[in-house]
Amino acid sequence: MSDLRHSPLHERHLDLGATFTPFGPWTMPLKYDNELAEHRAVRSTAGLFDLSHMGQIRVRGPQAGEFLDHALISTLSSIPVSKAKYSMIVDEDGGILDDLISYRLAEDEFLVVPNAGNTAVVWEKFRERAAEFDVELTDESLGTALIAVQGPRAEQIIADLVAGDDETVVRGMKYYAAAPLTIAGVDVLLARTGYTGEDGYELYLPNAAAEELWDALLNAGSAYDMLPAGLAARDSLRLEAGMPLYGQELGTDITPVEAGMARAFATKEADFVGREALVGREPASAIVGLRGLGRRAAREGAEVFREGEKVGVVTSGQPSPTLGHPIALARLHPEFSAPGLSLEVDIRGKRHPVETVALPFYRRPER
Known part of the structure; x- marks a missing residue:
């Protein structure tokens, strides 16, 4: 290392x-x-x-908001100063390049925080997409x-x-x-x-x-x-908490529609990279929560079955320290995304029962 x-x-x-x-x-x-x-x-x-x-990328200039509207799937130009917004950056085909948070620090200034492994990709795409906008980009990550x-x-x-x-x-x-x-x-x-x-x-x-x-x-x-x-x-x-991890739940082989983020651009008026591929798209899969009904936890890559037919794959899974039973996120066909369905996961060649549940698995109590 x-x-x-x-x-x-x-x-x-x-x-x-x-x-x-x-x-x-x-x-x-x-x-x-x-x-x-x-x-x-x-x-x-x-x-x-x-x-x-x-990563940390600072975006400054009179068109900072408009630039982010174009570069990301969400509308950033309308969020108030001192607020933040979760969004995604996609390629022209709608594949997710990263999920990230943007903080609005001033009317003409944002701080965008990409994931560690994707900072270089986001920086490259930002520089490409900024060509027609009056903005200044600074990579402050290191x-x-x-x-x-x-x-x-x-x-x-x-x-x-x-x-x-x-x-x-x-x-x-x-x-x-x-x-x-x-x-x-x-x-x-x-x-x-x-x-x-x-x-x-x-x-x-x-x-x-x-x-x-x-x-x-x-x-x-x-x-x-x-x-x-x-x-x-x-x-x-x-x-x-049911939060996705890039490289497991998210990647270029999935779009924000499958990731449950279609609401981010449902009423968006500004043009953005990926719009043509995303608007009106029907989801090919869904990210679904699974509760293990036994003691064995399904891990990333475990296949999911319904009445003997493969219907998806586990993307993240382990025993839940807080809840005391196995939990997993899986990409399943949309028809199997409703809570309460009985499914099975293959763990080292043996099928184990699970059920679909609403996300998040854990919600912090009111204190």
């Missing part, structure tokens, strides 16, 4: 005894001690994640750190590290909103977003300040039994 990029927090992870794994062009913490303990900490108290492998605090105590942990009236900003921030703020003396973009199914925040900041802020967050979170958490816990958390 010597040729892989290191996070600006790599030395901190080494000090914490992390086990590392390749993720796109990066090497990132898979776990620190026990991934189940890290998962449960996020569900019960809080977890601290290094997400510095994610100079920006991203730290997340996720879990029911996340708000309190962040609030403990701000001064004066900024506590009101932290506590009053809505989901999918963002604001510049000073946390533990470090200037960040604070966003109430995440990928775990819990409340939480993501903090964007320069690499040079990453260790200082990580230490401050880890120290503040110790009072609430917060644990540093790696990609293994992040994956099990997002699966329980």
